Amino acid sequence: MGFFRFDLFDFFFWSSFQNTYYGPAPPKNELNFLEAIFSFVFGDGDPNRGLEDKRWRAVAATIRANNGAVTAEQLAPLLDPPEEGIKNQSETNVDESYVIPALLRFQGRPEVTADGDIIYVFPEMSKSGLNVDMVRDTRGQYIEEDEWEFSKGTGTQKFFVVALAILNLTGVVTLGGLLGNPAALRGTSPGLIATMQGLFPLLTAYAATYFTIPVFRWMWQSSENVQIRFRNSVRKAAASVFVQPSEKLRRKEFAARQYATERSVIGDRNMSFSSDADVTPSDEDVLGQFDRKMSS
Numbered sequence: 001m002g003f004f005r006f007d008l009f010d011f012f013f014w015s016s017f018q019n020t021y022y023g024p025a026p027p028k029n030e031l032n033f034l035e036a037i038f039s040f041v042f043g044d045g046d047p048n049r050g051l052e053d054k055r056w057r058a059v060a061a062t063i064r065a066n067n068g069a070v071t072a073e074q075l076a077p078l079l080d081p082p083e084e085g086i087k088n089q090s091e092t093n094v095d096e097s098y099v100i101p102a103l104l105r106f107q108g109r110p111e112v113t114a115d116g117d118i119i120y121v122f123p124e125m126s127k128s129g130l131n132v133d134m135v136r137d138t139r140g141q142y143i144e145e146d147e148w149e150f151s152k153g154t155g156t157q158k159f160f161v162v163a164l165a166i167l168n169l170t171g172v173v174t175l176g177g178l179l180g181n182p183a184a185l186r187g188t189s190p191g192l193i194a195t196m197q198g199l200f201p202l203l204t205a206y207a208a209t210y211f212t213i214p215v216f217r218w219m220w221q222s223s224e225n226v227q228i229r230f231r232n233s234v235r236k237a238a239a240s241v242f243v244q245p246s247e248k249l250r251r252k253e254f255a256a257r258q259y260a261t262e263r264s265v266i267g268d269r270n271m272s273f274s275s276d277a278d279v280t281p282s283d284e285d286v287l288g289q290f291d292r293k294m295s296s
Helices: 032-040 051-065 072-078 082-086 098-108 156-177 190-240 247-268 283-295
Strands: 110-111 118-119
Touching: 032 156, 032 190, 051 072, 072 098, 072 118, 072 190, 072 247, 082 156, 082 190, 098 110, 098 118, 118 247, 156 190
Parallel strands: none
Antiparallel strands: 110 118
16 A cells, blocks of 8 residues: 555545546746845745644544544554554554544544444544445555755755855955954055944854854754654554554454444434533543543
């Protein structure tokens, strides 16, 4: 089973995927030189702007595609699961606390199956009468974050930006040497000397900023990219468990599908599943339910 990144998450049923084209992105407009300078010094902004919105759209789509009953493994590629939990999924006690944000956001709750496994149900996200055999299989899909790019300027632009930085630094060093050598300024207008002395601190700060901000930004972005690559690899590994699912995973998926099917039948008969439909569970209620289910 192949892997691909989510680009559009505003789907809820399998039919939304039909005739969807994932072609190459349109060419981006090239930066002008001033924009390239700004990009080199300050960067181009967060490459994952809007990722959380896409993440929750994907989670909602997965839950609805499974009629409101899912396993932690189905949500793991869309959330931030711990690496240990992915490697040790065959064990009895696996940390599934990464599912809690989804439970809180979509008013879900854990349920213990007859075999003692944990599945997660979202009554508000189920769809009565939905044929669970007709929805799109969302397994194998995962969220992938983009790494920070140092600058979107072209290679030529970066060359000239660096050349300008070197020129600025050389100019400041040269000017500092002249101002520190009265003999070199003999015959120079006192007014010009005073002007250069007044501008020298500003020019020095400008040249230093031109270098130091990109250097520290590069160091920070490099550290962030290491973490991004790690999170991406964990999510990809979480998605890969469906290539050869374990017996435990198959059992949990079957239980979730069975739960969804039974709920669909109940929904068709206009029966209320909730014991108190007028009460919205608080965050503490959901966390308490999660702890009780995991400890049972």
